[in-house]
Amino acid sequence: MNRIFLKSTAVAFSSLLASLVLALTLVPAFGGAVDGNAWLMLTICPLAIAWPASAFMFWQSEKLRAAHRDLARTHAELAAAHRRLEEKASRDTMTGMLNRETFFAALDRSRRKTDRGALLIIDADHFKKINDSFGHLTGDTALLEIAAAITRAVRAGDVLGRIGGEEFGAFLVAASDQEAVHVAERVRREVELIRFQPSADRIVPLTVSIGGTICACEANVSELMRIADKRLYEAKSRGRNLAIFDQGISAAA
Known part of the structure; x- marks a missing residue:
């Protein structure tokens, strides 16, 4: 004034x-x-x-x-x-990772920018037993620990998403064949090292099965998912706690 x-x-x-x-x-x-x-x-x-x-x-x-x-x-x-x-x-409200729809959209965008990379589908083993034995709240805690282990194991810049109840997706941007196998094994091992204790007198082992595929130039997202899912099913059928690619298996020692 x-x-x-x-x-x-x-x-x-x-x-x-x-x-x-x-x-x-x-x-x-x-x-x-x-x-x-x-x-x-x-x-x-x-x-x-x-x-x-x-x-x-x-x-x-x-x-x-x-x-x-x-x-x-x-x-x-x-x-x-x-x-x-x-x-x-x-975002997925529990884990903070990308939700299913956003993950696949991000995967599609990344595929348009580079013809290199790998897709992993990561599924928690015997997860229903945890929910049935200890309740869904304890199951959620276990799922959060698995999600944290996956996040620690991948590289900076890789795309992570929760694509199902206990299923996760990871797109390893521009990863070579060897890098993809190495990251998948690191994810498997990082989860295996978790000491999950749902009660004072019990430790429950946590493991994941992983199906992976190297992204071919001509492959679209649906084809990549189909191939990785097939490898995941193979890992489950061979005893779980495995990471399987087209070219081989990364297994627990």
Whole structure:
């Protein structure tokens, strides 16, 4: 408000000065004289008109700037809220990994950017027994530990998702054959090392079976999933706690 008052006062006095200069220049040029009443009009009119008009204009301008600031702040808050909602909608609520739909969309995008990589399907072994024996809350805890182990085992930049109840997907971006086998074995081993203790007197082993495939240039997402799922089924049928690729098996020691 003080700024508006000072700016309006400056405009009013500038108007007064301009009025006096014009009057003292033009009136004598036309043969007239500035008398007492003229001096009064030349002084009062600029002040009476310019100050209120400029004050109103500056006040409106300040309101407009404040409205623009509020609008920009609201827009930024809405954009941030939208990003949070998008992020929440794309994540599995329990593990924080990508959900099934978002994982496959990310896999499809990654496949378009590179013709190298590998897909792993990771499934927890005998998980129904944990739920049946200790309850679903304990099963959820076990699932979180498995998810954390998978996250530790993959590389930075790899894409992870929970694609089923106890099934996870991992796309190893631009991984070579050897890198993919190594990461799959690291995932299997990291889960195997978990000491899951659902009760004070009992430790339950946790293991996963893994089916993997190297991403061929011409293969689409559906084909990759079909091949990896076939390898997963093979790992299950061979006794579980295995990681099986087209070219071989990574097994527990």
